[in-house]
Amino acid sequence: MRKGIIYFITIISMFLHVYSTPIAIAKTSGNIIDEREYPKSSDVLPNTDTNSNIVISGSVDKNVNLDLNTCIYLALGNNPRISSAFNDILASDARIKQVWANYFPTWSWQTGYTRLRQLQLSDALGRNLEFNYYLLGQISLQQMLYDFGVTQNQATIRKLDYENFKKVFEATVNDVIFQTKSSYFTVLYAYENKKVAQDSVDKFSRFYKQAKAYYRTGRSPKVDVTIAETNLSNAKLKLIQAENSVNIAIANLNYAMGLPYLKSYVISERLEYKPLDLSFEEMIEFARESRPELKQAEIKVEQMNQTIKLAKKSYFPTLSLEGQYQRGGRSWNSNYGFNIGGYLTFPAVNMMLVRNEIREAKYLYDKELANAKNTQHNIYLELQKAYLKLLEKKNQLPVAQLQEKQANENFNLSFKMYGVGVGSPSEVKDAEITYENAQLTYYSSIYEYNLAKAELEKAIGRNLCQNDDYISLSK
Numbered sequence: 001m002r003k004g005i006i007y008f009i010t011i012i013s014m015f016l017h018v019y020s021t022p023i024a025i026a027k028t029s030g031n032i033i034d035e036r037e038y039p040k041s042s043d044v045l046p047n048t049d050t051n052s053n054i055v056i057s058g059s060v061d062k063n064v065n066l067d068l069n070t071c072i073y074l075a076l077g078n079n080p081r082i083s084s085a086f087n088d089i090l091a092s093d094a095r096i097k098q099v100w101a102n103y104f105p106t107w108s109w110q111t112g113y114t115r116l117r118q119l120q121l122s123d124a125l126g127r128n129l130e131f132n133y134y135l136l137g138q139i140s141l142q143q144m145l146y147d148f149g150v151t152q153n154q155a156t157i158r159k160l161d162y163e164n165f166k167k168v169f170e171a172t173v174n175d176v177i178f179q180t181k182s183s184y185f186t187v188l189y190a191y192e193n194k195k196v197a198q199d200s201v202d203k204f205s206r207f208y209k210q211a212k213a214y215y216r217t218g219r220s221p222k223v224d225v226t227i228a229e230t231n232l233s234n235a236k237l238k239l240i241q242a243e244n245s246v247n248i249a250i251a252n253l254n255y256a257m258g259l260p261y262l263k264s265y266v267i268s269e270r271l272e273y274k275p276l277d278l279s280f281e282e283m284i285e286f287a288r289e290s291r292p293e294l295k296q297a298e299i300k301v302e303q304m305n306q307t308i309k310l311a312k313k314s315y316f317p318t319l320s321l322e323g324q325y326q327r328g329g330r331s332w333n334s335n336y337g338f339n340i341g342g343y344l345t346f347p348a349v350n351m352m353l354v355r356n357e358i359r360e361a362k363y364l365y366d367k368e369l370a371n372a373k374n375t376q377h378n379i380y381l382e383l384q385k386a387y388l389k390l391l392e393k394k395n396q397l398p399v400a401q402l403q404e405k406q407a408n409e410n411f412n413l414s415f416k417m418y419g420v421g422v423g424s425p426s427e428v429k430d431a432e433i434t435y436e437n438a439q440l441t442y443y444s445s446i447y448e449y450n451l452a453k454a455e456l457e458k459a460i461g462r463n464l465c466q467n468d469d470y471i472s473l474s475k
Contacts, residue, residue, distance in 0.1 A: 065265070065266050065267075065268040066265050066266070066267055066268065067267075067268050067269050068181065068184050068269065071180050071184050071253065071257055072177055072180050072181070074257045074258075074259060075176050075177065075179075075180040075256060075257040075258060076173065076176070076177075077258075078257055078258035078259050079176050079256070079257065079258035080258055081172050081175075081176060081258075082169070082172055082173060082176060082258075084172075085165070085168055085169040085172040085173075086169055088165045088168065088169070089162065089165045089166055089169055092158070092161055092162040092165045093162055095158050095161070095162075096155060096158040096159055096162060098158075099151060099154045099155045099158050100151070100155055102144055102147070102151045103144060103151065105141055105142065105143040106141075106142050106143075107139065107140060107141045107142070108139075108140045109137060109138065109139050109140075110135065110137070110138040110140075111135055111136060111137050111138070112135045113132070113133070113134055113135070114132070114133040114134075114135070115130070115132055115133075116130065116131055116132075116133055117130045131330070132330070133328070133329070133330075134328045134329065134330070134331055134332045134334075135326065135327075135328040136327040136328045136332045136333055137326070137327050137328075138324065138325070138326045138327075138328075139324070139325045140322070140323070140324045141322070141323045141324070142320060142321070142322045142323075143320060143321045143322075144318060144319075144320045145319045145320055145321055145342075146318075146319045147316065147317075147318045147319070148313065148316040148317065148318075149313060149316070150310065150313050150316060150318075153306055153309050153310040153313065154310065156306050157303055157306045157307065157310065160299050160302055160303045160306065161303065163295075163299050164296055164299045164300065164303070167292040167293075167295045167296040167299065168292070168296070170292040170461075171292040171293060171296070174292065174458055174461055175458070176256070177457075177458075177463065178454055178455070178457070178458040179256045180253070180256045180257060181450075181451075181454040181457075182256075182451060182454055183249070183252045183253040183255075183256040184253055184267075185271070185447055185450045185451055185454070186249045186252065186253070186447075187246070187249040187250055187253050187267060188267065188269065188270060188271045188447070189249075189271060189443060189444070189447040190242070190245045190246040190248075190249040191246060191267065191270070192270070192271055192443040192447075193242045193245060193246075193440065193443070194239070194242040194243055194245070194246050196242075196436060196439045196440055196443070197235065197238045197239040197241075197242040198239055198242075199436075199439075200235045200238065200239075200432065200436050201232070201235045201236055201239050203235075203411070203415075203432055204228065204231045204232040204234075204235045204432065205232055206415075207228050207231065207232075207415070207425075207428055207432075208225070208228040208229055208231070208232045210228075210419065211224045211225045211227075211228040211425065212225050212228070223425075224425045227425040227426070227429065228425060231429050231432070271443060271446045271447055271450065272446065273397060273446055273449060274450075274453075275394070276390065276394075276453060276456075280383075280384070280387050283383055283387060283456065283459075283460055284380070284383065286460040286461070286462055287379060287380075287383055287459060287460040287461060290460060290461035290462045291379055291459070291460065291461035292461060293375055293379060294375065294376065294379065296375075297368075297371060297372035297375040297376070298372065300368045300371070300372070301365070301368045301369055301372055303368075304361065304364050304365035304367075304368045305365060307361045307364070307365075308358065308361040308362055308365055310361075311354070311357045311358045311360075311361045312358055314347070314349065314354045314357065315346075315347065315349045315354060316347075317344050317345055317346045317347070318344070318345045318347075319342070319343070319344050319345075320342070320343050320345065321340075321341075321342050321343075322340070322341060322342075322343060323338070323339070323340040323341075324338060324339050324340075325337075325338045326338065379459065382459045383456070383459040383460065386452060386455040386456040386458075386459045387456060389448075389452040389455070390449065390452040390453055390456055392452075393445055393448045393449035393452050394449060396445045396449075397442075397445050397446065397449065400438075400441050400442040400444075400445040401442055403438045403441065403442070404435075404438040404439055404441070404442040406438075407431075407434045407435040407437075407438035407439075408435055408438075410431050410434065410435070411428075411431040411432055411434070411435040413431075414427045414428050414430075414431035415428055415431070
């Protein structure tokens with residue numbers, strides 16, 4: 001009896017020693033921060049000190065010339081959406097291995113002490129039966145041999161999920177490239193607007209100086225000077241707004257590239273027209289081959305097909321092998337035992353539940369078929385709208401260019417007429433505003449054409465090079 005109590009106290013003391021340290025840590029875990037895992041915000045944010053030579057990782061230094069291709073490369077390397085989508089692929093690959101882990105053995109180890117008193121035998125024999133049971137160690141090993149294709153179906157579903165995340169990644173890359181292009185063309189358009197606003201300031205400044213000179217010589221009244229000064233002030237206000245639009249456009253471009261803290265740089269390109277001579281039917285073929293969303297729809301249909309097969313195997317048994325070895329008894333090392341055997345285990349089956357699970361899977365399969373068809377329709381509509389918009393902007397360009405030329409000639413004529421004392425300040429103002437609007441319309445047409453071209457590239461899932469070659473975004 002005394003020996004058993006000593007063993008029991010020993011087991012309890014060992015238990016307290018093992019678990020005392022985790023309990024102490026748990027009491028203070030809410031107050032202690034491991035700065036290696038949770039660093040301060042000042043250690044994570046990019047360095048914004050203008051006197052520092054540190055450059056944001058993966059970005060470019062100040063006063064570097066950037067073109068569209070460089071901006072796309074920076075976006076692909078720095079945009080966090082791409083990194084997030086890529087890590088989804090890696091996590092999905094790990095989930096496939098988790099399913100195949102069913103074919104790997106599982107084992108466990110157990111030790112303990114038990115004090116027993118048999119109630120039934122004590123009553124039958126008329127005396128108390130108490131004894132100690134010691135378990136030095138019990139090792140159990142279980143190996144699943146075959147589950148009649150259940151694990152295979154689960155792994156297939158996870159593989160299709162993995163392929164789906166790959167297509168999500170491609171769609172994310174496609175969208176990031178489009179956002180970068182859109183932001184880049186907006187910056188170019190903002191620069192052109194600023195140039196137009198500066199040109200307007202220069203013209204109204206010349207007009208103001210001339211009106212002021214004419215007033216001093218008595219050739220024009222004071223009202224001409226006032227009108228010219230008002231026009232100049234309005235032009236300067238538009239220039240301030242145009243400069244701010246450039247800064248906002250650059251901020252949006254930096255965000256699209258995943259580099260919001262990027263310092264100033266120089267855009268080396270200007271808005272230009274690059275004709276596209278591909279038919280709508282060719283665009284459709286490219287979209288069928290490359291658009292990630294179409295592949296995703298096919299994958300989801302196959303996933304639901306595998307889910308139906310898996311639901312039909314809910315009542316299949318599992319063949320497994322199990323072994324166990326024990327050491328203990330009246331003392332810690334007095335005896336040993338073992339058992340080994342094979343088992344064919346049938347699950348508890350609710351036929352009503354299994355039947356409706358199969359029906360649910362079939363309905364979801366039909367739903368994914370309908371979703372796949374709807375995806376095809378949406379992509380076709382998106383492609384059609386982008387192509388028609390591209391044709392519209394392409395046809396607008398010659399007209400906008402002609403308007404800009406005519407408006408420029410009209411302004412020059414009005415300004416010359418005012419210079420010889422024939423024209424009026426209102427005519428000069430109207431001619432300048434008309435010319436300014438014509439310039440903005442022309443640059444807006446080029447901008448919208450390039451934007452429509454970027455939308456078309458997004459719709460087909462491929463990037464269009466200058467030589468009309470198509471490069472798949474998934475390669």
